[in-house]
Amino acid sequence: MAAVINAEIRPRQTDIHIFDRLSESNGNIKPLSATEDQISLVQYTDTFGALIGSSPSHSILLSSSETSKNPFFHEACVFLPEHNELYVTSNLLQSTSSARFPTILISRVKLHRSDRLSGENDVHTVEWAKLRPPPGIDMPNGGVNYKDGILFCAQGSEKIGSGGIYYMPRKAAPIPLVTNWYGRDFNSVNDVVVSNDGCIWFTDPSYGSEQDFRRLPTLPNQVYRFDPTTGDLRVVADGFGMPNGICFSPDEETIYITDTDIVHTAGSKWKKDMARYARPATIYAFDVVTRSGVPFLTNRRVFAFAAVSFPDGIKCDVHGNVYAGCGDGVEVWNAAGTLIGRILVPSGVANFCFGKEGEMFFCAEERLWRLQLAKTTKGALLGV
Template structure:
């Protein structure tokens, strides 16, 4: 598909307010605790890298949001894109966004956006995580049996499957993934594909899994969720955070009595193996439902929600909110305090304090 270039991207100063909200057409920051000021820095700013508003209703900037530092690129998966033929199922595309920077300031002045059809095997891609110079993608699967799972997409080679079933039973629709320092993969598997009518009826509960590529061991590590969604570790990997977005079902139906909750688990070693223990409510989203989730190097927890990105201390206190028009589904940290925010038709860049770094890459 053709590459679209957006040049001379303007940068706007980002207003920081204590509690009240600001105009809905730009990014605003709300501070609840002084610790948020250390995250924000002295002169936060933001820019709208790409917007399809007014041109198309297609939500190209939805999930994954994986930053590849060595190539200064983002990989983002779309939300469902309706097929032009009503007889066909919806599709999901992958966006590759190449960033051009001003060396002295590190600001992104232009981007090159290319829409890619998912490679064979990566049916209906969703979340992803860095792996060497490539990406581990969550494939939700198709209506066919034997599809879906975790696939590795190297930068310059065809993708190949990593894990595609639980002892012969297809996953529901794998959603998000994180890789531990020991190389094991931890991922969520809600039933959104069935909700959205492109996946068969589930044959497994909505669960969280751990897979060890070294020996092929696949385990269920947590259950009892409505729809487990985002997943991330604390910087020292002693705590695992999982979002439950059961408030919003895949067909768009909302039930305000269902979880919009982040759960925390202690990672403990028992009988020589890791287990998740001491499940507890870490936080409940202020607006909407939590989706993608990340930690910074200090242990603060960030989640994409209906108002943008909500930020909690490691103790579960809401210390600030990054208000983004239309909310945020997923996001990632970039270089030296920058964040990239996916808001369906809009892709934003937010510059925070240079010492604010994501725990995943430490940059």
């Protein structure tokens, strides 16, 4: 597919709404939402003000909202700083052929920046290439930096033996790392993170079967840890409706996992069922403790509940604050679980990532956004 070049990127100032929760009458907090064509920030605490900086700005890098309206910008959102490249997976796209099932594409977005000698970090031009997933990476979803490339979550297809975690080097064929639970296919692997010891932690909800491109599940919806040096594969957490996003705190003493059980896509009856609001739209925190020489997850607790819709992709910054893509954009909590701010993004955010020197990238289905915050606001994953 031919690359698309957008050389008309113009950053604009980002509005900041400083919000005093105690000033609201009767303790009520007014609902807030993004305007149609810009990002805005809601500051609840001075801590969030320090993350924002004095002059935040934002821009739309790419958009399909005026053309195909295809949701090209949905998940993964992996930034490779040494190459100034961003990799994003689409939501389900209807096939243009006679294929029975929809497809998912991978976007590679090359970022061209302003002159670094001027002290600016703005992106002025992007080159967008839409790629068909390599063989094996069926219906890709989440991803994370790994060695010189990316770990992709392959949700799998209707075929037995598909799905799992694949390593995709930049200039080589993908390598399957873990593709089943001792002979039983995973449900539809969703998101992944790598700990400092090189082990791979991933979530496995059953959205693939609900969306009719995957067979019925043969496993519960669980969280796994895989050690690529020994081949050891363990279930580390269960009891979720739909385990989704996953990340570590900077010191790796805590792991955060989102449960998006409020979201089900099977049949219109579910969509009309008001009981769905009793299901989790929740971030759970676990302590990571070592027993018999390996990590276990203990002390499961509610960390936060989304203000709008549900929390999907999740990341920490170097200060220990927790960010999650939600229906209003990205909601931000401190390590105590207090909502300190919100980044309001039109159409909400499924996943996102930190870039260089305080920048963030947001996947909002038909649009890919960039936000520049204070240069000291960095993601714990890369720390750049």
